[in-house]
Amino acid sequence: MVKVILMETVESLGIIGKEVNVADGYARNYLLPRKKAVLATPQNRNLIEQARAKLELQQAKERETAEEMAKRLEGVTCRIESKVSEEDRLYGSVSVREIAEALARQGIEVEKRMILLEEPIKALGAYQIPIRVYKGVKPVITVEVVPA
16 A cells, blocks of 8 residues: 555545555556656655645635625626517527626626526516626626617
């Protein structure tokens, strides 16, 4: 048995940074050559700790930036004009692309994949749409669909 530190999550062993005991052959032939793990030496433990501290600092900065963006997004209303039929039904639908473009016109840059629209909007009205800015940070914007 050999003690290794996982460099990435391995389904049957554990998550990144965990120290595990594995068979010599498994470590030598699979984990080490594929850089999925390193030997658990004091030097490697220090490197892992430094990397973990750096990662935590980076995540804290990203979260702080995301929360600032969430404050800017919270309560934002964007109007989207669309052609409608006699019964106030839309010709086509309002998709993520139109919402992203409407936000861009207001000076708010949001990637399309961040907009959590469950299904395209097919009727007039106001809709509450969450925006995934960061893990656990989802401000809600209002999308008003009005006749053109």
